[in-house]
Amino acid sequence: MSDQTKGAANAKAEFITPPKTLQNKVDKGGPGAVDLGALAKAEAVIDNLAGDYLDWVSEDFIRLEVAFVALKSGAEDDKKNIDAMFSIVHDMKGQGGSFGFPLMTQICDLLSGILENGVTFGPRDHRAMRVYIDAMRVVITHKLKGDGGKEGSQLLMGLQLMRQKG
Amino acid sequence: MSDYNLSRLNFLIVDDNKHMLALVKGILHALGVKNVLEAVDGADAFKELRHFPADVIISDWNMSPLDGMDFVRMVRTGSDSPNPFVPIIMLTGYTEMNRVTEARDSGVHEFLAKPISAKKLYGRIKSIIEHPRSFVRVGLYFGPDRRRKANPNYNGSERRKEGSDKMVALPGSEAAKAAEAAPAPAPAAEPAAAADDGGEEGGMSQDDINALLDM
Numbered sequence: 001m002s003d004q005t006k007g008a009a010n011a012k013a014e015f016i017t018p019p020k021t022l023q024n025k026v027d028k029g030g031p032g033a034v035d036l037g038a039l040a041k042a043e044a045v046i047d048n049l050a051g052d053y054l055d056w057v058s059e060d061f062i063r064l065e066v067a068f069v070a071l072k073s074g075a076e077d078d079k080k081n082i083d084a085m086f087s088i089v090h091d092m093k094g095q096g097g098s099f100g101f102p103l104m105t106q107i108c109d110l111l112s113g114i115l116e117n118g119v120t121f122g123p124r125d126h127r128a129m130r131v132y133i134d135a136m137r138v139v140i141t142h143k144l145k146g147d148g149g150k151e152g153s154q155l156l157m158g159l160q161l162m163r164q165k166g
Numbered sequence: 167m168s169d170y171n172l173s174r175l176n177f178l179i180v181d182d183n184k185h186m187l188a189l190v191k192g193i194l195h196a197l198g199v200k201n202v203l204e205a206v207d208g209a210d211a212f213k214e215l216r217h218f219p220a221d222v223i224i225s226d227w228n229m230s231p232l233d234g235m236d237f238v239r240m241v242r243t244g245s246d247s248p249n250p251f252v253p254i255i256m257l258t259g260y261t262e263m264n265r266v267t268e269a270r271d272s273g274v275h276e277f278l279a280k281p282i283s284a285k286k287l288y289g290r291i292k293s294i295i296e297h298p299r300s301f302v303r304v305g306l307y308f309g310p311d312r313r314r315k316a317n318p319n320y321n322g323s324e325r326r327k328e329g330s331d332k333m334v335a336l337p338g339s340e341a342a343k344a345a346e347a348a349p350a351p352a353p354a355a356e357p358a359a360a361a362d363d364g365g366e367e368g369g370m371s372q373d374d375i376n377a378l379l380d381m
Contacts, residue, residue, distance in 0.1 A: 013304040015311070018251040021298040022221060026170045032198050034169040034288060042196035042284030049189055056185050090228050091183050094259035097281025098189065105259075105281055109369055112259075 208237025227258035242273040261369030273309025
């Protein structure tokens with residue numbers, strides 16, 4: 001433990017009451033309060049945007065492909081392309097499940113894990129990335145919503161096996 | 167079911183992804199929120215905070231040039247922070263345990279893992295409303311008290327009971343007046359989570375995240 005960390009651990013805590021809380025600005029119940037109807041309306045917002053999601057994700061695939069091709073070419077700094085890919089895949093991971101495609105979230109999680117932990121990648125890694133990206137495309141083109149049924153579970157199982165083999 | 171009326175709350179949403187901004191904004195409006203401001207990264211959000219009286223901030227983590235974690239640190243500990251006490255919900259695709267603990271130790275109130283749902287988001291807002299927390303300045307940390315619950319079975323040392331722990335309200339604030347009239351809350355008997363919790367591979371579910379933060 002460093003001296004600085006030791007000092008922090010031994011420091012005395014000072015408790016401070018915040019000058020205001022949200023309770024001062026919200027009422028419970030009455031017109032306009034959140035109820036089951038409001039929650040349903042809010043979930044409907046997500047459903048309504050889900051149609052647009054398929055367009056957005058197409059743009060994400062294009063950007064991902066550009067970064068992936070650049071990474072494979074080795075013409076530029078690997079880190080720049082890895083960071084670009086990670087950022088795109090990370091966004092896709094968050095959006096997939098939000099718009100009814102949790103399989104996208106799962107596959108993006110596997111791919112982003114590789115991108116986040118790697119510094120340099122060789123041809124073998126590039127092939128693995130290709131498989132993940134293609135699997136993501138399958139989820140979208142086959143519209144594998146929810147768990148994707150049998151096709152979805154086979155896809156995920158195949159990817160997990162590939163990951164275990166390394 | 168009838169819950170809270172959120173119409174008077176000001177929300178600042180910080181995300182570099184325009185689709186997520188639209189999604190979160192749409193959910194908030196459907197929940198009755200009227201005043202929502204958007205920012206595209208931490209620096210933009212910090213600038214907006216100078217003139218926007220945010221009651222709640224919902225921030226992504228992975229952004230550039232200033233990411234969500236640096237933004238939280240600036241809000242909490244920056245000498246020029248306009249609102250160091252503002253509740254912050256970290257809304258992120260990161261779900262690994264080390265990320266959750268890092269966010270907590272930077273001073274976020276709540277951690278919400280993507281994918282997002284209206285119910286999950288409202289649940290975190292409701293938690294902030296119903297469980298206001300004292301702020302703590304200890305060592306390098308300044309932020310909401312990370313000890314959310316007292317653990318009656320805890321037998322370890324109680325650092326906070328030793329020495330000169332004190333409860334401070336800002337002079338002249340309503341809280342200061344209330345503090346004079348009410349007894350200070352008893353400190354919880356649980357050790358503060360170590361700032362250097364080991365990371366773990368693999369993501370956590372929202373339930374697991376909530377359980378971790380409730381420890």
